[in-house]
Amino acid sequence: MAETIFGVTITNSAGRVVPVRLIAEQHIVEDLGRVPSFADWVRCIKPEAWMGRTSRLDIEDDTADSVIPEVLHV
Secondary structure, X not given: OHHHHXXXXXXXXXXXXXXXXXXXXXXXXXXXXXOOOHHHHHHOOOOOHHHHOOOOOXXXXXXXXXXXXXXXXX
16 A cells, blocks of 8 residues: 555655555554565455345356356457
């Protein structure tokens, strides 16, 4: 996200080009003590009822071709 906002690199006051990702990671480590993994992040998501709802897809083998748009057929 930092790269999206600030770009891939910035130039500091000394004229040195510094990767924004390096700066962002350093700030995260200073604030949290480490860079959380994806598993850490997902573990904090509180499941809601709508997240577990699924519906059955009844697609028979002989109708599978009709589901795929013609533009995808090679």
